[in-house]
Amino acid sequence: MLKRTPPDSPSLFDAAPLAPDFSLELAARAAGHWPVAGTDEAGRGPLAGPVVAAAVILDPDHIPGGLNDSKQLTAKQRERLFEEILATAHVSIASSGPALIDERNILRASLDAMRRAVLGLCVAPAYVLTDGRDTPPGLTCGAKAVIQGDARSVSIAAASIVAKVTRDRMMERAHEVYPAYGFANHAGYGTAQHRRAIEAEGPCPLHRMSFRPLRKD
Template structure:
């Protein structure tokens, strides 16, 4: 069973700070859990492409400036922070592809990618902070789900940046293989351009056939 934050949990009603900090990591450290990893994913909503997860263990003495939820940053800021995180932190990346998503559903595929990202860290964490309501099963250590974690924890924020930039780069490369869909412009999200490409050419290998508005036969469903 999934470890899920109850809907009436005080966590859901806490005032979320505008800028993430290191307080959750320090709380875990005081409890004897160190090092602490943050994990997050990118790409749960698109109609095509993988969901990408990252796990990051920051050096508390060398945390890059400007870490925040990847959605609050410009593409240029994300790219700069991506390089800064890689240069100063332990980082691992994993992905679940479209067929995995179709077979297991997007939630399970996302959590599985997070679990594999944590397992791939060269430094074994003693505690994991996960963005969202669920802690992946099979972690090597205890974990905590943090609602809006990328706005509360710099470790999760760093993971969100790594996952987002990695996935955007993957979809930009996919554009050269499947140019008819415009993946470089929308990263697989259901934009008018993307839907028009599916209408005209049908789905490709990167499409998630279990997602609306895609049908199993690859034709757009009626709205």
């Protein structure tokens, strides 16, 4: 069963600003939890491709400048920050493919990818900050769900950037295998171009058959 935690805890995360900084991580350290990892995912909404999760433990002395919610950054900014994060932080990446998404639903598949990303870190975190309302089941440490976490925690923001860049690169490779769908242009989201291609070609193995309009009730 999924465990949904309250979005904020006054004792540990009081009055966190809606701008990514390191205050949530420092509050966790002051409470005896260190190191702290941030985790986030990319690709919950598309009709095709995997959902990709990343977990990041930042070095407090080498936090890349300009970290923010990946959706607030340009592709060029994300690419630059992706390289800086990998060069200065502990990073782990995991994904759940279309078959798992169809079998377990997108929420559970996303949380499972986040769990595997956290467990894959070469340094075990003592605490995990996750974006949203849910924490991944099966973690070996404490965790806290943070509403708008990618706009509040630089660790979560870094994870969102790594997940987004990784997934975009995966979909660019998918375009080479299935060029008819235009994955390089829309990364699997349900654009008009993508929907027309599905109507013309039918679905491919990367499509999520549990998602409308692919799902047949």
